[in-house]
Amino acid sequence: MSIDGSVIDAPAAPAATDTGLVPAADRLRLLAALHAADADTGRGLSREVTDAIREAGFARHFVSARFGGTEGSFAELTRAVVSVGEGCAASAWCASLAAYSARFASHLPEEGHQALWGAGPDTVVATGLMPAGRARAVDGGWQVTGQWAYVSGIDFADWAMVCAAVGGGEGPPQLRFFTLPRGAYTVRETWDSVGMRATGSHTVVIDDVFVPAHLSFDRTDMLTGRNGTSRVAAHNVPFQAVGGLTFIAPVVGAATGALAACAGSITGRRRNQTAELTVVRASGRVDAARHLVEQNAQVLDERLFTPEHMARNERNATYAAETLREAAALLVGAAGTGGLGEGHALQRFWRDITSATSHVALQYDTAARKNYSAVLLGPAE
Known part of the structure; x- marks a missing residue:
C-alpha cells in the first residue's frame, strides 16, 4: 500500500538475501x-x-x-x-x-x-533530498539552477541528484529530481559541523545546466513508491516507510562503537560501581534502539506499507535517535575526563552521534509526532 492508501503494483516480498x-x-x-x-x-x-x-x-x-x-x-x-x-x-x-x-x-x-x-x-550517487533551486522546461529536458547544502559523500560521487521546483502554471510548483554527472556541477566546501566531519556534506552548485529528460523524475514517484520503470521490490517502497532508516543505522553503529570505547577505557581501572551501572544503562539503550531499527528493516522487506506501519517506522527511527543520544551522554559521563581526550575514540563517537541525530529525518517533532499520534489517537479535530 502506498502513502496515500492505494495499492502499489509491485512484486511480493523477496526472499531473504545474502549478497555478501x-x-x-x-x-x-x-x-x-x-x-x-x-x-x-x-x-x-x-x-x-x-x-x-x-x-x-x-x-x-x-x-x-x-x-x-x-x-x-x-x-x-x-x-x-x-x-x-x-x-x-x-x-x-x-x-x-x-x-x-x-x-x-x-x-x-x-x-x-x-x-x-x-x-x-x-x-556512486550523492543526493540532495531537500528541495532547493529551480528548473524550467526546455526542448528535450530542463535547465537547472540552484545550490543544495549538506550533500553527503559528494567528494567521491560519480553523480549528484538534487530536488528542485519547476515553475509555471497554476497552483504550487512541481518538485522534481535532477541527476547530473560529475563535472556538470561544482562543490563549495561548506561542511563545518563539529561531528560527522568526514562525511564531506558540502554544497552542490548548479548554474543553468541542461539536464535531459531521461535524467529527471517527479518527486511524487519517490514519495508514493510507485516506480514506472522498475518492478524490483526495493524500488517500489514509499519514502515515508524508509525515511529515517537511511540515517539512523549509522548512528546505531556509532553508539555500539562508543559503548566498546567506553568499556575499554574502564576495563583494568579500579572499578567504580556508579560508572559500571551507567555503562549498563547505556548498553540497554543501544540494544533497544538496534531492535527498533531492525524492526523498520523487517517492515520494508515484508512490504507492510500500511499507514500504521509507516508511521511506526518514523516513530522508531526518531525515538531510537533520542535514545542513542542519551546513551552517548551516559557513556561520556561514565568514562570521565579521559574519554574526552582528543585521541580517544569515545569523544569522536559522541560528537558524531550528536551531529547525526540533528538530521531533520531524525527529529521526533517533525518526523514522527504528527503521523504516529494519528495512529494512536485518531485524526485531530
Whole structure:
C-alpha cells in the first residue's frame, strides 16, 4: 500500500538475501576504524576507504540485477551499515547513502538507468533530498539552477541528484529530481559541523545546466513508491516507510562503537560501581534502539506499507535517535575526563552521534509526532 492508501503494483516480498555485503562490511569496519581519527581531523574520508565502500557493494546493493546489481534486502543493508558504524560513523553514513541514493535513482526512466549503470553497477550517487533551486522546461529536458547544502559523500560521487521546483502554471510548483554527472556541477566546501566531519556534506552548485529528460523524475514517484520503470521490490517502497532508516543505522553503529570505547577505557581501572551501572544503562539503550531499527528493516522487506506501519517506522527511527543520544551522554559521563581526550575514540563517537541525530529525518517533532499520534489517537479535530 502506498502513502496515500492505494495499492502499489509491485512484486511480493523477496526472499531473504545474502549478497555478501555483511562480511564485506565487517572488513570495511576495520579499515574505516584505522582511518577514523585522520578522517575526522582532515574532514574527509581517505581514498582507500571510499574505494572500499564501493568495492564492498554498497552502491550496487539496490541496483537491478540486469545491470550487475545485487537487489539486496533492507535488513542486510542495515546490518552492514551498523557494522561499519562501529568503526567510523562517517564511513557508515556515506555507505548508507550510496546504497539508498541508487534506490532513489531507480525512479529515472529506462534511458537514465542505462546512463548510470550501463557500464557497471558500482556508480556512486550523492543526493540532495531537500528541495532547493529551480528548473524550467526546455526542448528535450530542463535547465537547472540552484545550490543544495549538506550533500553527503559528494567528494567521491560519480553523480549528484538534487530536488528542485519547476515553475509555471497554476497552483504550487512541481518538485522534481535532477541527476547530473560529475563535472556538470561544482562543490563549495561548506561542511563545518563539529561531528560527522568526514562525511564531506558540502554544497552542490548548479548554474543553468541542461539536464535531459531521461535524467529527471517527479518527486511524487519517490514519495508514493510507485516506480514506472522498475518492478524490483526495493524500488517500489514509499519514502515515508524508509525515511529515517537511511540515517539512523549509522548512528546505531556509532553508539555500539562508543559503548566498546567506553568499556575499554574502564576495563583494568579500579572499578567504580556508579560508572559500571551507567555503562549498563547505556548498553540497554543501544540494544533497544538496534531492535527498533531492525524492526523498520523487517517492515520494508515484508512490504507492510500500511499507514500504521509507516508511521511506526518514523516513530522508531526518531525515538531510537533520542535514545542513542542519551546513551552517548551516559557513556561520556561514565568514562570521565579521559574519554574526552582528543585521541580517544569515545569523544569522536559522541560528537558524531550528536551531529547525526540533528538530521531533520531524525527529529521526533517533525518526523514522527504528527503521523504516529494519528495512529494512536485518531485524526485531530
